[in-house]
Amino acid sequence: MRVVCVITEGFQHLDLAGPADVFATAGLVSRRAAYTLEVTSVVAGPVRASNGLATLVETPIDEVTGPIDTLLVAGGPTVDDHLRDPRLVAGVRRLAAGARRTGSVCTGAFLLAEAGLLDGGRATTHWLSAGDLARRYPAVETDPDAIYVRHGDVWTSAGVTAGIDLALAMVADDHGHRVARDVARGLVVYLHRPGGQSQFSAPIQAVPRSEPLKELQTWIDEHPEEDLSVPALARRMNLSERHFSRVFTDETGMPPGRYVEIARTGAARRLLETTDEPLDVVARRTGLGLSGSLYRVFRRHLRVSPGDYRRRFRDKEH
Template sequence: MQRRVVIVVFEGFQLLDMAGPADVFALADLMAGADGYQVEVTAVRAGSVTAHNGIATVVSTPLHRVDGPIDTLMVAGGLTTMEFLPDRELVGGIERLACLSRRITSVCSGALFLAEAGLLDGRRATTHWLIADTLRGRYPRVDVDADPIYVKDGNVWTSAGVTAGVDLALALVAEDHGHRLARDVACGLVVYLHRPGGQSQFSMPMSAFPPRSEPLRELQAFIDANPADDLSVPALARHAGMSERHFSRVFTEQAGMPPGRYVERSRADAARRLLEVTDHPLERVAREAGLGTPETLYRVFHRHWRISPGAYRRRFQAKES
């Protein structure tokens, strides 16, 4: 039988909070066949519900008419979340549907609705890092962890902001059908290969500034996407069409760090991701991350995180389990 997924939205919701997971479930349904997913969208009232970006979604069944059983309840977030928290029809409807659901989830600030309904009391939860203090301050019975991209506590899952909803949905597919299907869905959607929930919302390359120059922004993206390539200053300068001296000066000025340091940080972050999502031996991790040897991997990893790659993998896997 298809697994029924009900996504709750409201006026001004974040479209990607709904559309990202919905596309994950739709592709998983196509790949899994009869054991896939059926997605429904609901709101307090039937009809057109407009996202913050102005795109309207048509709701066929209002919240009070949705009945069980439900496999997965998902509550979207959005910039208007605080405006709708006092809406008893919305919050009460979420609470009622939670009782009919095998699994309860939220994306981004949707965690505030779960907390308002009392569904996060005594649980560990996450949300977009920008509103973590709001969640923590309003709901002291919730154990708020602002770092992970998603958190599972029993049958309740919460995720960080916006695109983290895709990671959450892929994790739900992996729980239901295994990691192979989740990987196939991720590849089909051309998204990152199922980031584990314990991964931080803050990746290392994000700590650098995005350059003002579009060619340098494209070069920065190239570095992050191709850690095993020749990323020496002469090679990058040629790629940018600049002299080495001019390239180093402009990159440092616009990115906030020299190109060599950015490359090392990007490669270290690539190695961290490989340790999180693969069981590759350290030799392969070092090679694919552009660090060459396990010895270099160890030095770079210890310099940035004060921990060995092997210890990080063990600690991360323990956190995930």
Template sequence: MHRRVVLVVFDGFQLLDLAGPADVFAVAGLLTRGEGYRVEVAATRAGAVRAQNGIEVTAQTALADVEGPIDTLLVTGGLPVVERLREEELPGQVARLASGARRVASVCTGAFVLAEAGLLGGRRATTHWLMAGDLAERYPDVRVDVDPIYVRDGEVWTSAGVSAGVDLALALVADDHGHALARDVACGLVVYLHRPGGQSQFSTQLNALTPRSEPLREVQAFIDANPAANLSVPALARRAGMSERHFSRLFTEQTGLPPGRYVERSRADAARRLLEVTGHPLERVARESGLGAPETLYRVFRRHWRVSPGDYRRRFHSEENRP
């Protein structure tokens, strides 16, 4: 039997939020030969719906006309989503359909629709990192986690922005049919094999702000370029020509991260890159990334990406990129 998937769109939605998951489900259907998915596109009105990039897709059904059980209800995202929340019909219909769905999911800012529909209260959820603060402020009962690519809380799944919808859909396929099928779908689409949900959406350099102060910008660049150096607060404060207290205060204020936390995340990024592009043993990866010992490497990786270093290397190591 086919699993019924209803993909919800609205004027101004992100096309890849729709196309990515739709293609994952379509390829899974081909590979399962009759035990895959039946995908429907729905909107508040049936007919043409214009994506953010100007391309129009056809919603076969109006949300109000969708009846019967649904396996997966998935809401796409897009920049105008907050405006669409003022139209009560969209979150209202999503809430109605969710009550008859086995599971509910969102891509990117589709999480705002789920939250407005009352589906994320008390749950852990994620969204595009640029909008995570807005989601948390608008819906204080939602436990917003800005880092993961996707989050599962019970039968409610949320993902980060745009391409993360592919990771989410692969995870849904793996949940239904096992990781072997998800791997085959990923190979067919020539995408990463199902990045673990806990993997960070972005690197430390993107996560932190660029300091306004030139000495702090130089310190930040030094940290990222020299993970194995002495990056203690006293050493960094001397490099910036400041007292330790003044340096810590300004660095936190201008980057959004305390110095120690920034250093750990930068070193974790360095270790991640070494695992991707080298065959170095974990002892050397830990040493060259400034983390010191394999035990620390493991602990930091689990904290930041919720996978072990070995599992990360198995998923993302590329022989072609080795120096």
């Protein structure tokens, strides 16, 4: 199964290396899961990534011929510099037309959008760039939260390491979840997160400037079963409820109630991954109360049920 990866000067190295190692490892764990890997760009020769490492391109994009199973476009911090390159955009469009499926990692979605390959479909990209993608390409339904999105034969993923999730999902689609699981274990990575799982987490979204708020966040994360209502947290900070809510929201970008819910969801995820506790016990231990509340927050933040999450991510060795 031929995988052709498109890179540009200044690309994110892990956008290429992560998926490439997933596909290569698949052939090692299962002889029937063999992929061949090629790298192309506008011109042949060394193409330097944003981290300074160079990748040798042997065949320029204009000269890539023959059937392609998977076309994968890498992103990177310099993708904007390449969107107006007609050879690159035309090359991506041509290769996609002859590929069984097309995918992008991170801001590689911008090149797919520029080539018209995302029009009328749903896509994702790095959460920092999702708003820009939505504004510049209104014909694309941008999901700023998903780890990866599959719309027909076009796949897009969130930033950087989400390319590994994307490639694992492709391997699972090609050869089954057992092979994808063995690849994940071989690479010592988290096993195949579902595409709908949120790419956000409380630490990513909410980093306050003040030390007292950082200490409060740590305490919330470590004590999800405590009373974490606004009145209780305001008392802990020796602030009025109104002032506390305003300061917390200003410094973290989210109201305290949302942060608490995300923190409790994270605590519940860890219990589901590492224990056999019943769902009602998990809900109680993480301050979510009843199993129905646990179900609702998982559907809201992760787009899977707690039971499905446990089946996917339970550490079999615990």
